[in-house]
Amino acid sequence: MASQDQKHAYRDRTAFERLLLLIAVLLKHPGIGSNEPELSGGADLKSLKSLKSVSGQSSLPKQQQAKQFSKQSAKHHDALMPVANKMQELATQLHIDLPNCSIAALRKDLRTLRQYGILAADQKFRWGYYLGTGVLQQEELKIALQTFYSLAEYQKDPKISEIYQRLRRRLQAQKWEEGKELYHSRVLFNRVITHTKTEETIEQGVFSKNLNLYHQIDRVERAIRQGECLRLTRHSNPYQTDQVGDLEIYPLQFIYYNIAWYLLFEHSDSGLLAIERVDRFADQFQVIAAQSRSLTIQRQRLKSAHKLLDLGWDLHLGNSKKEQEDELSGKLKPIKVTVRFSAQVAPFISEGDLRHPSQQVKEVKENGILTYVEYTVYLPRRSYGEFRRWVHRFMADAIIVEPTELATQHFKDAQALYKKLAALKENT
Secondary structure: OOOHHHOOOOOOHHHHHHHHHHHHHHHHOOOEOOOOOOOOOOOOHHHHHHHHHHHHHOOOOHHHHHHHHHHHHHHHOOOHHHHHHHHHHHHHHOOOOOOOOOHHHHHHHHHHHHHOOOOOOOOOOOOOEOEOOEOOOHHHHHHHHHHHHHHHHOOOOHHHHHHHHHHHHHOOOOOEOOEOOOOOOOOOOOOOOOOOOHHHHHHOOOHHHHOOHHHHHHHHHHHHHHOOEEEEEEOOOOOOOOOOEEEEEEEEEEEEEOOEEEEEEEEOOOOOEEEEEHHHEOOOOEEEHHHOOOHHHHHHHHHHHHHHHHHOOOOOOOOOHHHHHHHHHOOOOOEEEEEEEEOOOHHHHHHOOOOOOOOEEEEEEEOOEEEEEEEEEEEOHHHHHHHHHHHHOOHHHEEEEEOHHHHHHHHHHHHHHHHHHHHHHHOO
16 A cells, blocks of 8 residues: 555545646636736726726825835735636536635645646746746737738738748637637738748749848847847948948847838947848848847847937937937937928828827917918937928928928928929920
């Protein structure tokens, strides 16, 4: 007969079924045990009004309110209570008797799962329990798959395309609310204008012409994570035709914007932060091992670059390291830019509440009728070119009022366009 200490802790059927039910619940409800609210597309109007009312009654600053709420939530929340409740629900569905589902028993079961590697031994689950990489609930998975679909179909990301097809095959037996096939109710429809897939360039016979750095994206991403310095070759630069050839950089991030993939990087010699279209770099590069740096520095420079993006307009970060530093420190103040938009496009301008963090929109009316809107934004001088090109799309419905430099250039652009149109009319 086996001695008492040799008998297994789960030889009792009830304990064994409790353990299996725990595993089943963690698989069916990843993230369970978190005190985060259920996933929703956004709070309804009633909830927002209620929240506004409550927050308006408090004399505490917003940050202190948030901290106080967090502490109260943590105090009154036991992560294992919702787990126990779901286990009881599942046991009822499966006609299993579950008499002992105490918090103490569940803690013991969790230790067992850690012992056998089913739960990571060194991982904390303060934001909810899950097994392995199964962290998404079905609604979360649907949204993630739709994002993958967009990146694969329209932004032509080959790696994500491969992952998306792999997930589709694995999820063929998944039952969605809308049927066997997932209905893509959300897409990001910005189409890429350059080749990103190596097999496509080969099939279309444009391999040598279109092979670019994007075809080495996995290796460049590894360089980003490892803080490696790369020597790249830029084979084209439409805006500064003299700036082609080799350059040494620290790659920081791939960015998809409007029509193409871009690389955000830092020049290793000057420290200048810049963004360039990926397809303007050759696919071959060299790693300069002696100049590698830590991931901490990579994160710091990435944060600085995104602050510059927030301060500016579109992707141009400027051509001066000193000006970038002065912008980031607040020494270089942004310049007030005002554009007057006609009544025809005024509604479109007024709709864009979040075009820029510094923007102000003022409606001007005569006799109660909207005449125009004044759009004011504070920008660094480096952003003049890209902002001017944005204004150009509104043609005769937009006039740059200030600053004088930008208004004068806008006037010259209009004159040049008029002359070209007049010449074209004469020749036809």
